[in-house]
Amino acid sequence: MNNTKMMTRIKRAKRVDHVMTGVFFAIGGFFLCLIIVLAAYIIIKGILSYYPGVFAFNAQGIGNQLFNTIYLVFLSLVISVPIGVMAGIYMAEYAKPGRVTKFIRISIESLSSLPSIVVGLFGYLVFILMTGARWNLMAGALAVSILSLPSITTTTEDAMRSLPKSYKAGSMALGATHWVTIVRVLLPACLPRIITGVILAAGRGFGEAAALLYTAGQSTRINWANWNLTSPTCPLNPFRPGETLALHIWVMRTEGSLNPNSEKIANFSAAVLVILVLAFSLTARIMTKRINQKQVGSKA
Amino acid sequence: MSNMAADGGTVQGKTGTAKDREKALRMYKFRKEYLGRGVVTACGLFIIILTVAIGVFLIIRGTGTFTKFHHSVAEFLFSSNWSPVDSATGSGGGVGAAVYIVGSLLTCGLALLFAAPCAIGAAVFMTEIAPKWGEKLFQPAIEIFVGIPSVVYGWIGLTVLVPSIRDVFHARMGGYSVLAAGIVLAVMIFPTITTVAADAIRSVPDYYRKGAYGLGSTRWQVIYRIVLPASKTGILTGVILGLARAFGEALAVAMVIGKTRAFPTSILSPTNNLTAAIAADMGNSANGGEANMALWSMALLLFLISMFFIALIHFIENRSAAALKA
Numbered sequence: 001m002n003n004t005k006m007m008t009r010i011k012r013a014k015r016v017d018h019v020m021t022g023v024f025f026a027i028g029g030f031f032l033c034l035i036i037v038l039a040a041y042i043i044i045k046g047i048l049s050y051y052p053g054v055f056a057f058n059a060q061g062i063g064n065q066l067f068n069t070i071y072l073v074f075l076s077l078v079i080s081v082p083i084g085v086m087a088g089i090y091m092a093e094y095a096k097p098g099r100v101t102k103f104i105r106i107s108i109e110s111l112s113s114l115p116s117i118v119v120g121l122f123g124y125l126v127f128i129l130m131t132g133a134r135w136n137l138m139a140g141a142l143a144v145s146i147l148s149l150p151s152i153t154t155t156t157e158d159a160m161r162s163l164p165k166s167y168k169a170g171s172m173a174l175g176a177t178h179w180v181t182i183v184r185v186l187l188p189a190c191l192p193r194i195i196t197g198v199i200l201a202a203g204r205g206f207g208e209a210a211a212l213l214y215t216a217g218q219s220t221r222i223n224w225a226n227w228n229l230t231s232p233t234c235p236l237n238p239f240r241p242g243e244t245l246a247l248h249i250w251v252m253r254t255e256g257s258l259n260p261n262s263e264k265i266a267n268f269s270a271a272v273l274v275i276l277v278l279a280f281s282l283t284a285r286i287m288t289k290r291i292n293q294k295q296v297g298s299k300a
Numbered sequence: 301m302s303n304m305a306a307d308g309g310t311v312q313g314k315t316g317t318a319k320d321r322e323k324a325l326r327m328y329k330f331r332k333e334y335l336g337r338g339v340v341t342a343c344g345l346f347i348i349i350l351t352v353a354i355g356v357f358l359i360i361r362g363t364g365t366f367t368k369f370h371h372s373v374a375e376f377l378f379s380s381n382w383s384p385v386d387s388a389t390g391s392g393g394g395v396g397a398a399v400y401i402v403g404s405l406l407t408c409g410l411a412l413l414f415a416a417p418c419a420i421g422a423a424v425f426m427t428e429i430a431p432k433w434g435e436k437l438f439q440p441a442i443e444i445f446v447g448i449p450s451v452v453y454g455w456i457g458l459t460v461l462v463p464s465i466r467d468v469f470h471a472r473m474g475g476y477s478v479l480a481a482g483i484v485l486a487v488m489i490f491p492t493i494t495t496v497a498a499d500a501i502r503s504v505p506d507y508y509r510k511g512a513y514g515l516g517s518t519r520w521q522v523i524y525r526i527v528l529p530a531s532k533t534g535i536l537t538g539v540i541l542g543l544a545r546a547f548g549e550a551l552a553v554a555m556v557i558g559k560t561r562a563f564p565t566s567i568l569s570p571t572n573n574l575t576a577a578i579a580a581d582m583g584n585s586a587n588g589g590e591a592n593m594a595l596w597s598m599a600l601l602l603f604l605i606s607m608f609f610i611a612l613i614h615f616i617e618n619r620s621a622a623a624l625k626a
Contacts, residue, residue, distance in 0.1 A: 013518050013520075013521060014518055016518070016520055017518035017519055017520040017521070020519075020520040020523075020524075021429065021519065021520070023421070024421055024424055024429050025342075025425070025429070027418055027421035027422055027425055028421075028425035028426070028429070028430065028434065028438075030418070031418070031422045031425075031438070031490075032437060032438075034443055035441045035444050035445055036485075037591075038448070038456065038487075039444055039448075041456065041460070042452060042456070044450070045459075050390070082343075083343050083346060084343075085339040086343035086344075087340070087343040087346065087347055088338040089340045089342045090341055090343060090344035091344060094337055094340060094341060094344075100345075100348075102346055103348055104345075104347055106353035106610075107347050107348045107350070107352075108347060109610055110351055110606070110607065110610055111347070111350070111351055111354075113544050113545075113548075113606055113609065113610055114354070114548070114603070114606055115547065115549070115550070115575065115602055115603075115606060116548065116550070117548065117550040117575050117578060117579060117599075117602070118354075118358070118548065118599055118602050118603050118606070119354070121358075121578070121582070121596070121599045122353075122354045122357060122358065124582070124620065125357055125361060126353075126357065129587065146350065146354075149350070150347075153347065168597075173455065174520075177329070177332045177333040178333060178337070179332060179333045179334075179335075179336035179337055180332050182336070203447060204447075204492040205440055206449070207447075207448070207449025207450065207451065207452070208449070209449065209450065209451045209551050210549075210550040210551050210575075210579065213579055213582075213583075214582055214583055218388075218551055237349070246449050246451045246452075247451075249451045249452065249455055250451050250454070250551055250555070253454075253455055253458055253555060254555065266455060267459075269574065270451075270452045270455050273451075273452060274448055274449070274450055274452060275448070276471020277447040277448070277449065278444065278447055279442050281444075281447050285440070285443070286565060293361075299420065
């Protein structure tokens with residue numbers, strides 16, 4: 001009697017196990033299908049919306065916005081990479097466990113979880129309202145660099161901490177100071193990992209829009225024949241309004257009715273943006289793989 | 301120390317008086333150590349300054365509603381009378397942001413309801429059920445999910461989700477709804493929760509599982525009774541991080557929520573939320589006026605919510621660490 005009861009219990013447990021395995025497979029499959037469908041939808045819809053002149057550098061094309069996007073991300077990296085890498089070095093090598101270090105960690109964590117629109121408003125307040133400037137690329141770049149600062153700092157710190165202790169010991173034993181050890185030995189050794197982190201941060205910067213709404217501005221006017229850096233229509237002037245690709249989608253889909261091609265432009269911009277971001281994350285992924293292989297190789 | 305002195309002497313070449321030597325050594329140490337250390341320390345401290353500056357500026361600007369225009373905090377949080385005067389000096393309107401706050405809470409709650417079970421299921425699938433090929437397939441998939449910019453999610457919501465909600469449910473307002481915002485947010489926070497939950501599950505020691513299997517458990521019993529309870533803290537952290545992301549998302553929600561200033565009557569009716577209102581109106585309101593200040597108060601509220609989530613995560617982690625010690 002007892003034995004049959006036991007058997008039914010075991011049978012039931014096995015049946016539940018089979019059902020739950022099925023459920024998990026369904027969730028996993030749904031997840032993979034969803035991402036494939038999403039990515040395919042964006043890219044195919046973008047390609048179908050192609051029309052001659054979509055890349056043109058005028059109001060009918062997205063050339064100017066694409067240039068602004070790349071220029072803005074470049075400017076933001078020029079600001080955030082040195083500060084982020086050096087702060088990461090401090091956290092990995094010099095920071096002593098204590099109140100200040102703990103406070104820096106809390107700050108990094110808070111910065112990385114701040115909503116991007118809040119960072120954008122801070123940028124609007126400090127770089128636009130307080131300086132009395134118009135919308136400009138530099139303000140946008142500063143806002144984006146605030147967003148990418150925590151991830152660059154954390155990547156650098158992790159990269160430095162993951163180096164073998166013998167690197168540092170060997171260099172110090174030869175009489176180098178701590179700082180010289182960092183610059184000549186530790187930093188070159190973890191450079192690939194830092195670059196990977198920077199590439200990922202750049203990819204995220206391309207898609208940023210909420211932080212740029214009130215910093216970089218929602219319009220752009222570039223005169224490609226004008227190379228006077230102080231002129232507001234010069235392409236390389238960082239103090240001119242510079243709408244990016246991500247913002248362009250927002251503008252085209254919310255108030256872009258003036259442009260007859262607005263829907264097509266939005267579709268195509270979305271595809272270009274996603275391809276750009278994916279290309280960057282793919283590069284970072286390949287680099288990470290290379291680094292791991294190299295490390296495994298050197299151990300063997 | 302004597303080692304360094306000798307080094308400093310040779311580097312400087314000339315060995316003069318003791319005073320000269322000491323000076324040369326100081327210069328050497330400054331160039332080779334203290335300068336670099338000073339700069340990186342400054343960068344570390346800069347992060348604190350930046351964070352504090354963001355907080356302070358938002359607090360100064362965001363409390364204007366209460367100090368300059370003398371509205372009560374209770375009115376801001378609980379009243380639904382939103383009629384601030386939009387001029388540089390005028391005042392006397394209402395600044396009740398309850399509609400926006402409820403809109404944010406509803407959309408995020410709905411997103412969590414959709415995303416959390418699926419995300420935890422996906423995390424279990426990629427770590428426990430198919431750890432070999434699951435991981436290889438899922439890691440890039442998650443990266444693509446994270447990589448798609450939020451504006452593009454909003455754009456998909458606008459071109460796919462909104463029309464289909466209109467057609468399937470015959471919703472008024474053409475499909476702009478709490479439901480659409482909830483689904484868009486769910487897709488956006490899905491990868492965050494999955495990544496953190498999968499890390500937590502992976503860090504459960506293997507002998508837990510082996511012990512349970514040894515006692516004759518099925519795989520589901522191991523997952524449900526051993527692995528999930530053991531990784532509870534990490535999974536909760538993931539859920540909170542996802543919630544924080546949902547609260548802060550602006551443009552994707554703004555594109556599908558409909559932006560009507562009224563409490564939603566069902567999940568198919570449109571409403572508005574904090575981020576969408578800020579994104580839409582901040583640039584159009586007179587700087588320093590009542591409407592403008594009320595929007596800054598909403599930004600301050602977003603900042604405080606984000607800080608609250610961070611504190612919550614620390615509280616949960618500390619409590620579980622204390623429980624482990626006891």
